[in-house]
Amino acid sequence: MAATAESIRLQVTPEVQYVLRLGDTCLVHAQRLAEWCGHGPVLEEDIALTNLALDLIGQARALLTHAAALEGQGFDEDQLAFLREEDQFFNLTLAELPMRKGGAHSPGADFADTVLRNFLLSTWLGLCWQRLQGSSDAQLAAIAAKALKESAYHRQHAADWVVRLGDGTEESARRLRAALDRVWPYTNELFVHDAVDDAAVARGLGPARDTLAADWQREVAAVFNEAGLTMPPASPFASTGTRGVHGEHMGFLLAEMQSLQRRYPGGRW
Amino acid sequence: MSVAAAQSDRIATAWAVLDTVPDPEVPALSLRDLGVIRDVLSRDDGGLEVVLTPTYSGCPATEVIAASVRGALEEEGLGPVTLTQRLAPAWTTDWISEAGRRKLREYGIAPPGPASSCGATAPVRILARGIDCPRCGSGRTERLAAFGSTACKALYRCLDCREPFEHFKPI
Numbered sequence: 001m002a003a004t005a006e007s008i009r010l011q012v013t014p015e016v017q018y019v020l021r022l023g024d025t026c027l028v029h030a031q032r033l034a035e036w037c038g039h040g041p042v043l044e045e046d047i048a049l050t051n052l053a054l055d056l057i058g059q060a061r062a063l064l065t066h067a068a069a070l071e072g073q074g075f076d077e078d079q080l081a082f083l084r085e086e087d088q089f090f091n092l093t094l095a096e097l098p099m100r101k102g103g104a105h106s107p108g109a110d111f112a113d114t115v116l117r118n119f120l121l122s123t124w125l126g127l128c129w130q131r132l133q134g135s136s137d138a139q140l141a142a143i144a145a146k147a148l149k150e151s152a153y154h155r156q157h158a159a160d161w162v163v164r165l166g167d168g169t170e171e172s173a174r175r176l177r178a179a180l181d182r183v184w185p186y187t188n189e190l191f192v193h194d195a196v197d198d199a200a201v202a203r204g205l206g207p208a209r210d211t212l213a214a215d216w217q218r219e220v221a222a223v224f225n226e227a228g229l230t231m232p233p234a235s236p237f238a239s240t241g242t243r244g245v246h247g248e249h250m251g252f253l254l255a256e257m258q259s260l261q262r263r264y265p266g267g268r269w
Numbered sequence: 270m271s272v273a274a275a276q277s278d279r280i281a282t283a284w285a286v287l288d289t290v291p292d293p294e295v296p297a298l299s300l301r302d303l304g305v306i307r308d309v310l311s312r313d314d315g316g317l318e319v320v321l322t323p324t325y326s327g328c329p330a331t332e333v334i335a336a337s338v339r340g341a342l343e344e345e346g347l348g349p350v351t352l353t354q355r356l357a358p359a360w361t362t363d364w365i366s367e368a369g370r371r372k373l374r375e376y377g378i379a380p381p382g383p384a385s386s387c388g389a390t391a392p393v394r395i396l397a398r399g400i401d402c403p404r405c406g407s408g409r410t411e412r413l414a415a416f417g418s419t420a421c422k423a424l425y426r427c428l429d430c431r432e433p434f435e436h437f438k439p440i
Contacts, residue, residue, distance in 0.1 A: 031317040044414035044424070058327025062356075140358035149359065149384075149440045157415050164307055 014199030023063030024091035030056035082261035092240035137203030166227025185237035297376035304364025402427035
């Protein structure tokens with residue numbers, strides 16, 4: 001009987017947290033997208049969603065490896081992904097929400113949630129990568145330059161779907177609007193500014209999140225306009241995943257993602 | 270033969286060997302054609318250092334590529350081989366050689382156009398155009414899916430010969 005793997009605890013400096021906010025957002029978003037594997041509405045979309053997940057996993061691997069190097073206790077990407085406790089994950093809460101109807105704990109979610117999440121996050125990530133290309137941290141700049149090219153394809157694909165659903169049938173437009181109302185309050189967190197952002201700016205590591213807001217709004221509005229969608233009014237809601245305080249879905253997501261490595265420490269195939 | 274000449278000889282042999290190692294996912298291409306091998310250097314310990322730049326961040330072939338490079342060079346007695354990963358500048362399909370583009374077409378995959386054509390900032394309803402069918406050469410083709418069997422390809426069909434084909438996306 002194998003032992004259960006112990007959790008690891010990171011020494012979280014602002015630098016480490018800044019990198020993990022990006023890396024964990026990629027990782028958790030990829031984990032949600034991977035739930036579509038074998039369940040896509042059509043074969044092509046099944047393949048597209050898992051291809052997006054694959055790119056995001058690759059980006060997450062590079063960022064987690066880099067975060068581990070900055071952290072300095074000698075952990076690797078797998079330990080960071082599979083052996084951290086929930087409060088040391090720093091992804092946007094938006095990335096952890098259920099997005100597949102019929103998926104675990106997501107009775108209300110819809111394909112439109114997936115489409116919107118992909119669009120809103122790939123637009124945000126694209127802006128992050130653009131700005132991070134000029135990072136004082138050469139490794140982070142290199143990871144960003146590579147990810148930027150990949151995220152352009154993600155955004156193109158997602159925007160295509162936003163228009164297709166929004167400007168499609170009455171039913172598809174209604175469901176896209178409903179998904180937008182669900183997801184919109186969580187977008188506030190994309191532009192929150194806190195001490196981690198300040199530290200990142202001070203060291204030239206990367207942009208503060210609030211400085212991405214204007215570009216994001218403009219890029220999102222252009223596609224919404226084409227899709228016949230209007231931006232919902234601003235919401236006072238504040239999600240806190242980037243501070244390590246997650247919603248009720250995160251524990252279930254981690255349980256599924258981590259169970260194998262927890263049960264069979266260091267297991268490989 | 271001088272030491273320097275012997276070293277450059279070993280490096281030339283290494284490049285020739287790498288030209289015979291197939292890409293694990295698109296075996297029509299050699300790793301050299303793919304442009305992932307950025308440099309081959311001679312090391313003081315008598316071995317070689319090979320500098321690799323990965324293709325896509327999540328490409329599952331990355332580890333296989335590294336293992337094939339090491340295996341092929343060591344089999345030729347060119348080892349020990351040290352592999353170095355270089356992320357910047359990021360790999361681009363512009364690095365696929367002319368020979369590689371020809372081999373892709375012969376294999377039935379439409380080669381990528383210039384990478385500057387990707388990442389268009391206006392994403393709405395943009396479908397790449399001007400992708401010629403690798404079978405009949407017709408320019409009347411349409412995209413069926415933006416993503417295909419691997420991260421690097423999209424699925425197309427020819428409206429003249431009616432055959433489906435893959436397109437290596439510019440990136």
